[in-house]
Amino acid sequence: MAHLPAAVNILTTNGPSGRCGITLSAVCSVTDNPPTLLVCVNRASAMHDVFQANGRVCVNVLGGDQQELALHFAGATKVPMAERFTWDVWDSGHDVPVLRDALVNAVGTVKHTVPMGSHSVLFVDIEHIRTRSGGQSLVYFNRAFHRLDATPLVPEGAPS
Numbered sequence: 001m002a003h004l005p006a007a008v009n010i011l012t013t014n015g016p017s018g019r020c021g022i023t024l025s026a027v028c029s030v031t032d033n034p035p036t037l038l039v040c041v042n043r044a045s046a047m048h049d050v051f052q053a054n055g056r057v058c059v060n061v062l063g064g065d066q067q068e069l070a071l072h073f074a075g076a077t078k079v080p081m082a083e084r085f086t087w088d089v090w091d092s093g094h095d096v097p098v099l100r101d102a103l104v105n106a107v108g109t110v111k112h113t114v115p116m117g118s119h120s121v122l123f124v125d126i127e128h129i130r131t132r133s134g135g136q137s138l139v140y141f142n143r144a145f146h147r148l149d150a151t152p153l154v155p156e157g158a159p160s
Helices: 048-054 067-073
Strands: 009-013 020-024 027-032 035-042 056-061 104-116 119-131 137-141 144-148
Touching (some): 035 104, 048 119, 056 119
Antiparallel strands (some): 035 119, 056 104, 137 144
16 A cells, blocks of 8 residues: 555544544545545544544545644654644634645545445545645655645657
8 A cells, every 4th residue: 555645634623522533545536526535544543433423524535735733643753642732723603624735635434334444434524625726735655755746747759
């Protein structure tokens, strides 16, 4: 799986079971009508049950300049969870934490969960999507972060 490039995301929630977030790369579009994403969360994660119990999430797709946030929410920096939500990077006015400068914020409700191996696959019905134009995307490939430019490849011989 290390050779499967993937967008880097921070999945966040807030509710009766608490507020938390985790970095993950296992996010995929399922359908556009209704807008639905699938999100895979390791069942061994301390936050797995919080996402399940709250049932409301935001998928924050990270830009190329947000690697430090990815590391914090992956637990690599040992910054306490509560402190991460005190930083001035969050938009207010939502029932779940929404990262202000993410490339995409997709807020929704977990409608169905399927256990699969070590993970749970959460099917999230998206109710609100906000996108940011410009910038790079943060991707994870070969066990490292990379920035992906929005410049499309031009086939050899094609007019540029």
